[in-house]
Amino acid sequence: DADVTQTPRNRITKTGKRIMLECSQTKGHDRMYWYRQDPGLGLQLIYYSFDVKDINKGEISDGYSVSRQAQAKFSLSLESAIPNQTALYFCATSAGGLAPAGTDTQYFGPGTRLTVL
């Protein structure tokens, strides 16, 4: 079984709808992240959480919200989806701990392809 799972894998929705993307991990990691990937723009950080009580905005948080329900679960919501939120969304985890910053390995899920019509 995959260590980081994302549901759904594909979703088509309409403008104005509320959408929730879910991420679960079995790696026991404290740190979880949500990224968005667009062609030509690379991976951009939306939100990140270093433990259950810690939520931080990333580079492009406008229009998104998150919930860290448990150590293993981190959900991303689009309250009112718009077409320019069409993208590939990735969840990732890392152990953190005593490893120097920048040497912490991030483990990515398989991604959710979201299309907003």
Place this chain on the structure above:
Amino acid sequence: TQLLEQSPQFLSIQEGENLTVYCNSSSVFSSLQWYRQEPGEGPVLLVTVVTGGEVKKLKRLTFQFGDARKDSSLHITAAQPGDTGLYLCAVSGGSNYKLTFGKGTLLTVNP
């Protein structure tokens, strides 16, 4: 201004050829990571380099961190179709664990 500039953006080669892709910045970093993303999947860590001038090898892949720790290169020898994917470099912007990614080099190796 992009923190990390990757070049080339696209590269299409024949099986057996050698290639080098680059990750450049004007900033100094304490470490740099390379990830590979295969079609339909999430990125997977290939290597972390931490010392200026460091060279690491992973089978046919050779990674080098620049002496000044501002840039890095990835060289692939005798490329194979299985090497096809998006190669991303990433750095930590500070004392926390957020990663900033370059836009990547999309490599296609044709049989």
